[in-house]
Amino acid sequence: MRIPCPHCGTRDRREFYYYGADDYLRRPAADAAPAAWDAYLHLRDNPAGRLRDLWYHEPCGSWIAVDRDTVSHDIHGAVAVADLGGGRT
Amino acid sequence: MAELIALSPLAGHLPLTVGQFMLTEAYLGPIHSVAPLPGRRAALDAALLAAGLVFPAPCEIREGTGCRLVWAGRDLAFLMGVAPTEAVCAAAAVTDQTDGWAALRLAGPGIADVLARLVPIDCREGALPPGRAARTQINHMPGLLLREGAEAIVLMTFRSMAATLVHEVAEAARRVAARD
Numbered sequence: 001m002r003i004p005c006p007h008c009g010t011r012d013r014r015e016f017y018y019y020g021a022d023d024y025l026r027r028p029a030a031d032a033a034p035a036a037w038d039a040y041l042h043l044r045d046n047p048a049g050r051l052r053d054l055w056y057h058e059p060c061g062s063w064i065a066v067d068r069d070t071v072s073h074d075i076h077g078a079v080a081v082a083d084l085g086g087g088r089t
Numbered sequence: 090m091a092e093l094i095a096l097s098p099l100a101g102h103l104p105l106t107v108g109q110f111m112l113t114e115a116y117l118g119p120i121h122s123v124a125p126l127p128g129r130r131a132a133l134d135a136a137l138l139a140a141g142l143v144f145p146a147p148c149e150i151r152e153g154t155g156c157r158l159v160w161a162g163r164d165l166a167f168l169m170g171v172a173p174t175e176a177v178c179a180a181a182a183v184t185d186q187t188d189g190w191a192a193l194r195l196a197g198p199g200i201a202d203v204l205a206r207l208v209p210i211d212c213r214e215g216a217l218p219p220g221r222a223a224r225t226q227i228n229h230m231p232g233l234l235l236r237e238g239a240e241a242i243v244l245m246t247f248r249s250m251a252a253t254l255v256h257e258v259a260e261a262a263r264r265v266a267a268r269d
């Protein structure tokens with residue numbers, strides 16, 4: 001399995017750490033309803049097919065969101081999480 | 090007071106000649122990490138320009154006068170060879186890492202064959218040409234590779250792993266040389 005790092009190019013899977021679904025990028029507001037926090041923390045889809053999840057490219061220190069397919073094992077692309085905005089600046 | 094004798098990270102381990110390969114210590118001079126502070130990128134670029142440097146694009150080595158600025162990660166570059174100016178220090182988070190790294194220069198025909206046994210990226214000249222750098226792994230160690238020429242690559246890892254670096258590279262070189 002090879003993953004495209006937006007900075008380093010396509011690299012071997014052993015250079016990456018897996019984190020989880022990209023749901024982690026959509027953190028509820030602090031005062032959101034308990035159901036929203038429950039969904040954020042615990043509820044995950046388990047799709048057969050396209051999904052987007054988070055990986056860390058350890059050598060260059062980048063979190064990336066990878067668009068891939070769990071059936072075909074195709075990798076359709078990846079973007080740097082920092083470039084998605086939404087974080088503190 | 091005792092007279093202390095400074096030793097370079099690979100002193101006592103190198104140089105080594107293994108078949109057609111030469112393993113020597115690379116003396117890179119002072120090494121400072123330079124990370125642009127939020128919102129200060131333009132100021133950093135101006136400060137670097139005054140020192141004859143440009144912040145490198147990913148995987149790039151920018152040469153200056155007696156120094157180089159090497160891409161070393163997301164929003165991170167290593168200044169090698171000179172100390173950073175005050176203006177650079179004002180616009181970036183700067184850390185002196187000189188004593189933190191061991192640097193081994195591997196030279197000779199067929200170095201890509203040696204690195205193919207250690208590094209999970211393509212180190213042939215077409216994929217990693219002179220002027221390019223790569224953050225990757227050297228076997229199980231984190232590493233930074235600097236391509237200097239057709240037959241020379243500098244491998245950097247943390248100083249605490251200096252002896253392992255020499256062992257791994259020498260062993261891979263020995264096995265490649267044994268096939269000739």
Ligand SMILES: [Zn+2]
Pocket residue numbers: 005006007008009057059060061062
């Ligand atoms: Zn990367």
